[in-house]
Amino acid sequence: MPEGHTIHRAARDHRKIFKNKVLNVSSPQGRFEDGAAWLDGRCCEEVEAFGKHLIYRFEGEQALHVHLGLFGRIRKRPLPEPEPRGAVRVRLVGDTHLVDINGPAACEILDPVQLAALTGRIGPDVLRPDADPDRAFARISRSRSGIGKLLMNQSVLAGIGNIYRTEILWRQRLHPDLPGKDLTREAFDRLWADAVHLLETGVKRNAIITVDAAPPGRGRYRERTNIFGKDTCPACLGPVTRVEIDMRRAFFCPTCQPI
Incomplete structure (x- = not known):
């Protein structure tokens, strides 16, 4: 399972390429089709990490929550888009790069109440400036x-x-x-x-x-x-x-x- 620095590194890198960008979102594997369809064409307003949880905040106050678990993997690649490699649960495509997420333990859309419940269960994250x-x-x-x-x-x-x-x-x-x-x-x-x-x-x-x-x-x-x-x-x-x-x-x- 990736440790916290890996998720914060991903959040930092993805923030640079996705923040305030309209993303094309798909589910090549097909297991996240409904969620991908809702996110597709929306603006990603922020990317952040809470411990081992990766959060992409989209316009409309919805968030994509990803937890890699033991077997999940994230790949960032420059455009043009290559063919999906393996079972890609969700593909996020911006202006210059794409991100493929394979095999996550969690890949779901959360509303503000659900996101607050998730982050409320997570202890203070040593890498977050707001950690207590x-x-x-x-x-x-x-x-x-x-x-x-x-x-x-x-x-x-x-x-x-x-x-x-x-x-x-x-x-x-x-x-x-x-x-x-x-x-x-x-x-x-x-x-x-x-x-x-x-x-x-x-x-x-x-x-x-x-x-x-x-x-x-x-x-x-x-x-x-x-x-x-x-x-x-x-x-x-x-x-x-x-x-x-x-x-x-x-x-x-x-x-x-x-x-």
Whole structure:
């Protein structure tokens, strides 16, 4: 599943090519024909991200909501239009570029009430300037759940995915099983600031980079991480422990991150 920086990067890029433009909208796959027909020929007024949710606001106070889930993918291409590649749920075409969205978990039109209900369920997004860290800390400080679980709960704090969770906790020397209620405000503030820093770097570099001053890697996803997927901790050279948190793999160093 894409992490929050990917969705914010897409919103930034799509805003540049679609904002205040009349779009041609279609559903090559056919599973979004009615929605595409309603959006076709309307002006896209804004594109923004809320955590892992991508929102295209159209005239008429309707919004296209996209959540990629585990298997969704977004492709941006310059015009002229190429043939659709794979099962394209929705194609958005502007003056210079098009965007194809394949396999999203959610692709739907929301009215203002429905959109407000959606965004109201999403926790503070570390990449949004209107995010309220006090709201996130209030939820965390009342919870007996481990901070590793809470960071992936998008209703508590939005945008942090599996890799960022592992890396932020290691950088802050926090054990993933530390109960939220035992996290001090000072430790939370450091965690929040680090999350903002790392995800902003992810948007800028279009890659997950959690190793300070490191360039993007050469792999498919260009990740540069400290302990995620690693056997040895770069700080203490001790073994890294792999665990499952809500059926997602996570890693921690028992020496650097004592409970």
